[in-house]
Amino acid sequence: MFDDSNIIVGLEIGTSKVCAVVGEVNAEGLLNVIGLGQARSRGVRKGEIADTQQAEEDVRNAIVEAEQMADVEIRSIYLGVTGGHIRGFNNRGVHPVVSADREISEEDIQDVIKNAKAINLPTENSVIHAIRQHFFVDGQDGVTNPVGMLGSRLEVDVHVVHGITNRLQNSIRLVKGLQLEVEDIVFNGLASSLALLTGEQKELGALVIDIGGGTTDYVVYADGVTKHTGSLAVGGDHVSNDLAYGLKVPLSRAEKLKLEHGSALLDPQCKGQTVTITNELGMVLKVVSIEHLRQIMSLRLEEIFQLIAQDLEQAGLTDYLRSGVFLCGGGARIPHISQLAEHVLQMSVTQGQTQSISGLKSALDQPEFITAIGLAKFGSFKNRKRESRSLVSGLRGMFGRLLQK
Amino acid sequence: MKINMETPVAAIPAHAVESPRTRAIKIFGVGGAGIVLGDALNQSEFSGASFAAIDTDAQSLAASSATVKIHLETKLLRGLGTGGDPERGHALAEEQLSTLKAACEGADVVFIVAGLGGGAGSGISPVLARAAKESGALVLAFVTFPFICEGNRRQQQASDCLERLRPVADGVICLPNQKAFKLIDENTSVFDTFRITGGLLVEGIRGVWQLLTRPGLIQIHFDDLCRIVRDRHSECSFAFVETSGPARSREIMEKLLAHPLLDEGRALTGANAVLVSLTGGKDLTMAEVNRVMEKIGQQCESAQIIMGAAIDSGMANKLSVALIAAKNPASTVDSSTDASKQDILPIETNGDGLPENPRFGNRSLPSSPTHTREPIVSRPVRKRDKGKLLQTQLPLAIVTKGRFDKSEPTIHKGEDLDIPTYIRRGVPLN
Numbered sequence: 001m002f003d004d005s006n007i008i009v010g011l012e013i014g015t016s017k018v019c020a021v022v023g024e025v026n027a028e029g030l031l032n033v034i035g036l037g038q039a040r041s042r043g044v045r046k047g048e049i050a051d052t053q054q055a056e057e058d059v060r061n062a063i064v065e066a067e068q069m070a071d072v073e074i075r076s077i078y079l080g081v082t083g084g085h086i087r088g089f090n091n092r093g094v095h096p097v098v099s100a101d102r103e104i105s106e107e108d109i110q111d112v113i114k115n116a117k118a119i120n121l122p123t124e125n126s127v128i129h130a131i132r133q134h135f136f137v138d139g140q141d142g143v144t145n146p147v148g149m150l151g152s153r154l155e156v157d158v159h160v161v162h163g164i165t166n167r168l169q170n171s172i173r174l175v176k177g178l179q180l181e182v183e184d185i186v187f188n189g190l191a192s193s194l195a196l197l198t199g200e201q202k203e204l205g206a207l208v209i210d211i212g213g214g215t216t217d218y219v220v221y222a223d224g225v226t227k228h229t230g231s232l233a234v235g236g237d238h239v240s241n242d243l244a245y246g247l248k249v250p251l252s253r254a255e256k257l258k259l260e261h262g263s264a265l266l267d268p269q270c271k272g273q274t275v276t277i278t279n280e281l282g283m284v285l286k287v288v289s290i291e292h293l294r295q296i297m298s299l300r301l302e303e304i305f306q307l308i309a310q311d312l313e314q315a316g317l318t319d320y321l322r323s324g325v326f327l328c329g330g331g332a333r334i335p336h337i338s339q340l341a342e343h344v345l346q347m348s349v350t351q352g353q354t355q356s357i358s359g360l361k362s363a364l365d366q367p368e369f370i371t372a373i374g375l376a377k378f379g380s381f382k383n384r385k386r387e388s389r390s391l392v393s394g395l396r397g398m399f400g401r402l403l404q405k
Numbered sequence: 406m407k408i409n410m411e412t413p414v415a416a417i418p419a420h421a422v423e424s425p426r427t428r429a430i431k432i433f434g435v436g437g438a439g440i441v442l443g444d445a446l447n448q449s450e451f452s453g454a455s456f457a458a459i460d461t462d463a464q465s466l467a468a469s470s471a472t473v474k475i476h477l478e479t480k481l482l483r484g485l486g487t488g489g490d491p492e493r494g495h496a497l498a499e500e501q502l503s504t505l506k507a508a509c510e511g512a513d514v515v516f517i518v519a520g521l522g523g524g525a526g527s528g529i530s531p532v533l534a535r536a537a538k539e540s541g542a543l544v545l546a547f548v549t550f551p552f553i554c555e556g557n558r559r560q561q562q563a564s565d566c567l568e569r570l571r572p573v574a575d576g577v578i579c580l581p582n583q584k585a586f587k588l589i590d591e592n593t594s595v596f597d598t599f600r601i602t603g604g605l606l607v608e609g610i611r612g613v614w615q616l617l618t619r620p621g622l623i624q625i626h627f628d629d630l631c632r633i634v635r636d637r638h639s640e641c642s643f644a645f646v647e648t649s650g651p652a653r654s655r656e657i658m659e660k661l662l663a664h665p666l667l668d669e670g671r672a673l674t675g676a677n678a679v680l681v682s683l684t685g686g687k688d689l690t691m692a693e694v695n696r697v698m699e700k701i702g703q704q705c706e707s708a709q710i711i712m713g714a715a716i717d718s719g720m721a722n723k724l725s726v727a728l729i730a731a732k733n734p735a736s737t738v739d740s741s742t743d744a745s746k747q748d749i750l751p752i753e754t755n756g757d758g759l760p761e762n763p764r765f766g767n768r769s770l771p772s773s774p775t776h777t778r779e780p781i782v783s784r785p786v787r788k789r790d791k792g793k794l795l796q797t798q799l800p801l802a803i804v805t806k807g808r809f810d811k812s813e814p815t816i817h818k819g820e821d822l823d824i825p826t827y828i829r830r831g832v833p834l835n
Binding site for chain 2: 045046050084232233234237238241242244245246251289292295296299300302303307
């Protein structure tokens with residue numbers, strides 16, 4: 001009861017909201033969402049903290065709400081990070097197998113991954129993730145777990161996600177200032193994809209696009225592994241800002257118009273339609289054309305998808321996405337956004353649904369919470385791995401040493 | 406524009422062959438320096454041209470020997486000139502555009518001579534060029550650039566004027582005075598220095614003049630010249646050499662290659678277009694022409710060469726070569742060539758520095774009418790855009806980025822994604 005090691009919390013400090021998801025790992029190792037806290041975010045721009053004090057307050061509110069709902073005390077969290085500075089690329093590490101019997105051991109795997117992580121990054125950057133893709137044993141492709149195989153040369157492809165250290169530290173420091181432990185930081189796009197995709201979909205190849213308030217994060221899976229990640233510092237905020245500029249209304253009003261009348265497509269019926277903006281006394285302040293509103297929105301959203309499509313094209317991944325595109329984040333709520341995405345990306349697009357997670361229906365169904373849920377899921381994987389490793393590798397290490405004598 | 410250009414050109418060859426001086430050429434001295442230079446020309450062999458002086462300052466006009474004097478004046482200036490402000494000169498000239506046009510009426514070719522950097526020359530020249538263009542003449546501007554020590558403001562005004570002049574003139578030949586430093590020594594007086602730079606400019610004008618007026622056996626059209634200078638925003642090098650005697654064709658090459666403005670021939674190596682005009686007496690032989698052209702061709706193998714040959718009965722036993730080497734700025738020639746070009750471009754003129762034409766070197770900006778045929782003048786020719794009027798664009802920085810104003814901009818392939826997409830794509834909201 002007091003052992004809270006199976007309580008896992010994902011915290012996303014987003015541009016439009018701060019969201020904390022409390023999950024519990026059940027006996028089968030599956031995640032059960034038991035609590036959710038959220039607060040409007042006021043101190044974040046484009047996914048990065050711009051006002052520490054306000055952000056701190058918002059995080060505190062969200063955590064308190066989540067604690068109350070789940071009736072647990074939150075001590076540590078998995079923190080989601082994003083921002084235009086985050087980049088992903090693929091790298092390969094090589095390691096010669098030196099043991100006499102040429103059997104590949106767990107240590108060899110650690111070494112080869114370490115080699116793959118040793119990349120030339122600018123000094124101000126640091127690695128967020130190094131996700132292993134496939135191993136090669138003596139050039140043989142497609143090995144997923146080479147432990148126990150024989151070989152002389154072990155290679156591994158990793159997908160490295162990195163960002164600028166100082167900017168990543170900003171949110172970590174903020175959370176630590178609230179007396180919370182940061183277990184790990186996770187790229188938001190990756191977290192979303194963990195919550196959304198089944199193993200089968202990853203195998204077939206999938207693209208997850210998380211359209212948030214300040215950033216749009218995307219992750220590509222193919223052959224069951226992460227192939228590509230990216231983050232565009234353009235999101236829902238930009239849509240609101242465009243509307244405020246184009247329709248000449250205040251930002252808050254633009255936000256409201258976006259939610260009430262926004263659409264990703266410009267359907268012919270909206271021609272000539274208008275919305276009347278009134279003040280609290282009912283006096284007419286402005287008449288706004290729906291057609292303009294949707295045109296501005298649709299161009300911006302179209303551009304976001306175009307930029308992603310260009311990036312995938314460059315990475316040569318367009319043909320690997322056989323299970324299609326999954327949308328999440330607040331932007332996935334925009335009416336007709338799937339059609340627009342289908343039109344630009346030329347593949348089937350679906351609204352993402354959380355997979356293999358049970359718990360609060362109200363939380364699981366919302367596209368905005370998918371990232372935070374994914375963060376908790378990331379935590380549950382990590383926990384599981386840690387447990388198994390402490391057991392298995394402990395034994396193996398012992399036996400290995402004994403055998404070598 | 407095109408039509409303006411070609412009509413007179415087409416008319417030229419026929420005229421030139423039969424009666425060389427039938428073309429109406431008007432030379433305008435603009436501003437203080439321009440008038441002094443114009444006077445210098447007056448005294449030489451420019452007999453077919455009519456001279457005009459334009460200034461805002463009554464005194465400098467009074468001193469001029471030009472046949473036509475145009476005094477731009479308003480009460481605002483109280484007879485004091487423009488006070489070094491080109492905007493005033495510009496405004497005055499715009500105001501009196503009809504006067505300027507009337508002055509250009511009937512000219513086939515208009516030469517504008519001015520010193521840039523001050524108020525009158527910088528302000529009036531572009532307007533005059535436009536007026537001349539509109540009245541159907543070809544416009545070639547010969548301008549000097551101020552010394553660097555004259556101050557930033559004058560430099561700035563001069564380069565602003567050049568920018569204005571570029572689209573409206575068919576050709577601009579620009580001589581930065583600063584380059585004269587290469588040709589003067591410690592003891593050269595200020596007066597002499599100006600004479601040198603002025604002399605170089607005058608030589609340039611003479612070279613073009615001869616191109617236009619001498620009967621050509623192998624004709625160089627004015628538009629050949631324009632084509633060479635046009636669209637080459639970098640500098641052109643100009644050299645004018647003359648020799649006499651039986652060994653003239655050999656000597657002339659030596660002189661050309663030794664010419665300081667051609668930087669020992671390196672300017673030729675880097676050029677991608679070279680215009681050569683040979684002028685000799687009736688005794689000019691084909692072998693001589695061939696010898697000179699062959700040598701020049703060896704120097705600049707990669708360049709397009711346009712050559713012309715003309716006969717001047719007064720040139721018996723003499724041979725002169727006027728050469729314009731233009732280099733396209735885009736082409737990356739070796740840096741030494743570049744450097745040499747730069748040197749050439751500027752005007753350097755000083756009697757002392759140019760051993761071959763001491764007399765000529767004495768041409769002064771202020772007033773040096775004498776000029777001999779001996780000078781070797783290299784002039785930097787700065788070609789500007791052809792006479793196309795370009796619509797200027799205002800810097801468009803009025804799109805605010807709203808809430809992203811102070812945040813780090815999201816730049817993707819040079820595009821600022823914080824600016825609304827519909828604005829970047831120019832989608833109209835109607």
